[in-house]
Each structure stands twice: as structure tokens, then as C-alpha cells.
Amino acid sequence: MPKINLEKELYLKNRELYVAQKKSQKLIYNISECIFVLDSKFKITLANKKSEIFFGKNHDLMGKKIDSVLFLVDKNEKIIPIKNFINSTSINLNGLKQIIDDKEFYFNLRISVITTEIPGNEEYVLTLTDVTPEKKSEISKDDFITITSHELRTPMTIIKSYLWLLQEEKAGPLNAKQSEYINKAINSSERMLSLINDMLSVSKIEQGKIEFKMEIFEIEKIISETLTDFDAKVKENGSKIVFEHDGTDNNILGDKKRLKEVIYNLVGNSIKFTKNGTIKVKISHNDNFVKVSVIDDGKGISKEDMPKLFRKFGKLENSYETMAESTGTGLGLYITKQLVEGMGGKISAKSDGNGKGSEFFFFLQKK
């Protein structure tokens, strides 16, 4: 057996380890995202090059508590203490803002926990992706939509009013052809107005400007009141609305106005796609939640279209009518979902397919 030169062997092994360690460090250091490694007390033990660009020199960052370096705020301008959401999965960590040297920067934040065999000795890896250019262009787009929609709404309302005056023959009698043309113009102006209103709502939701006045109220009462607004519309297409609940008064935590909007959208949709049928609005409950279902026996939704339902401009090809025939904007269900989630609820839908009706249902927390 050849004689082993211990020092040389150890040197070689140590060198290999050192080279590998340097390589990983270099890799982490040069990653295009900001990376912080925190110890169990949330103190920074590693910060890479990109972190230094935004948050200061490495030697200044090391050992500092992460909450004294990151002042990320959500879209409601609330500072998010890292500690609070390190074990949380429910908070949306995208598009968080931090002001650095009087300039606004936006980051997507991800946290990974490195567990060790010793309890309480966890480490955390924070990855911050700079999404400032994307976020700023999104903000500009939203501002553009908001301003344009506001500017369009006023003249459109005026156009609609004058068309209504003509339709009502306030400016003299109309012949059949004139009446037909004016009806078409009114339908189109209504469609455009609802699109403008929906775009404004979406814009507000996405900018976090929509406010929820959360209060405790009886859900049955609000739904019952809202449904009376549909009386004329359901008669018009030969359908009927059935309101089903077991007589219990369920108190929920929500926003009355937003709940009404949700009901308007869901029942409005059902009426639109149900001719001479029944729309059932059903309330059921357990100890924690109230479930509101809007069930119809109308056109239904195909399996392929189900995933598109709550997306923006998610008009469906296989079941819902095409743009030319429908007065919908493709934003209603997206807005509805945002409103339900804004009240802390969840919404979903099911259908057995085309022509087999559909059920939209949402859950709100019982109080």
C-alpha cells in the first residue's frame, strides 16, 4: 500500500471544498434577485450583490434585523413586518413597495424556511425580485384606463339620455325603422357604459382603491331586497326567481353594497343565459360559513370553459353567447370574484355542461 501523505491529501480535499464553497457563494452573490439569509432571530447572515445595490453595503447589512432594512408596504400602504408572515401562506407577497432614496421600488417577495434538526434554529431565505418596471407600466396603464373611462362615461351618459328622449318620442313620433335604429343605438350605448363601469371597477380593484365597509348584517335580508330589483327583467325573458332559505337569520361579516353587486352580477348572468327557466338563489349554512348559491337551468358551461370563468375578459366560447350577441363585458365574474375575496370569502362554480344549467356559489364568514 502506498504511503499516504496526510498533509497533501488534506490540503487537496480542503482546497476542493474551498473552491466549491467559493463557487456557490459567487453564484448566490451574482444572482439577479436580492437574496437575504436570516438566522432564527431574523438577523441578516448573508446578503448578495443585488441586495447591496438596493439596501446598502454588505458589511452594513450583516447582523442587522431584517425589519430595520426592509420596509415593504402592501397596496394599502401598510408596512408588512417580515416576522408576521414568515409562517403565513395567505398573504399576497407580490408587488410590495419600498421607498429607497425617495424613489419607489416594487418587489415580489418569496420566503423559504431552512429547517434544522434543532427546533427553533430555523433559517430563512428571502428572495426579492425587482418588478419596478413592470409595476410602473401597470400603474400607468391603470391610470390611463381610469382617466379615459371617467372621460368617456360623461359623454356616453349624455348620448344615452338623448337616445332615450328620442325613443320615448319626446322629439316627435318615430317610424318603425327609426325606432329600430334607436333601439340598437341604445343597446350599444348601454353595453359601452357597462364596459366603462366594469373597467373602472377592475382598475380600482387592482390599484387597491376599492374600499370595503365591513360590518355584521343579516345576509337573507340584503339578498331578498336585491332580488326584487330583477322582477321586471325576469318577467321579460319568461323566467322566474326562487329564493330558498331555511328561515334562519344568518349574520355575516361583509360589505352590504359589495354583496349587492355580487348578487347583481351572478343573478344578472343567470337571467341573461336562462330563457323561460328558473333561477334559484339558495342560502345554506354551517357553524362557520354561509353559502349562497345561484342555480339556473340555462345554457350551462362546458368543461373546457370552466377554468376561464373568473378571468378578466373570460367570455366563454362554448356556452355563453359571443360578443356580438351578448351585452356582457367579460369582466363581471372577475369583478365578482375580487369582491367576494375582498370580503374574505371564496367563490366557485359548477356545471354539468352545455345546456345543463350552472351553479355559482360563494362562502362568507358567519358572525
Add this chain to the structure above:
Amino acid sequence: MKNEISTIIREIILEQSNIVGSRVAIDRARATKVIEIKGDVINILSTPDDALKKLIKSFEEIFGDASVEVCDEVIKKHNLFKK
């Protein structure tokens, strides 16, 4: 030139410290008898060229060719000599 070689010597000792630890690396430098280390200060007691050669030799005696490669990498970085 002397200053530059002092920098290279310092860097070689640092680089070797990363592999074998600072105590061993400093011991090997002191073993040359021409390099004096007092805290952060490195004094060269002979010509810079001689000190550098002896330092490399001192590591080579114990740790072999691999340690010479490490010294060479530092020297190449400074672009002073061709290997």
C-alpha cells in the same frame, strides 16, 4: 515593486488561510525566516523576489503541488510574472 510583492505575499497567505486555516498559513510564512508578520503588518526581510520564492517553497514542502497552484493563481491575478 516591493509593495506589489508584499500585496501578493499577503494575498497568498490569506488564500492559504482559507484552505489550511490562518495559524498554519502564518506558521508557514514565518518558517521562511524572511517574512515577518506582526498583526496586520508584513515585513519582508530579504529581496521581494526571494521572499516570494521562499514562501511558495514553504507551502510546497508540506502541502505539495496543489499549494503551488494556489500561489500561482494569486500571482497570475496580479499579472506580474509569467509562470
